[in-house]
Amino acid sequence: MLSIRTITDEEIPIVEVKGELKAGNKTEIEEAIDSILTPGSRQLILDLTGITSLDVDETQVIIEAVHRSLGQGGRLALIVSEKDKENALREARVLDDPGVMIFPDVKEAMAYLGERKIDIA
16 A cells, blocks of 8 residues: 655655555656645655665656656655665666755755755746
């Protein structure tokens, strides 16, 4: 079962995903991201520390949902605390996108993104 929680009381919106991630969950993730982003939002923190597993196929579910929501030029901070999940993201070439970064916790992601705000023209 998948659980998704959105946090909007921070400077940068956060989506926490917990449980079992499957290809069928893509719509749920997209809806959560869409609901939390305001017009012009260009940054998002996606906390994956609560997911039970992450393989190459599952990473695509996440990235497709985020790209659809943030569009070109946005920044995504992925929170991953386990090496095997980080390796799956690297293997799936998620980090080839210059807007995607991995952090061990929300605090570090918030500090990094907060220092590098994107101006919306």
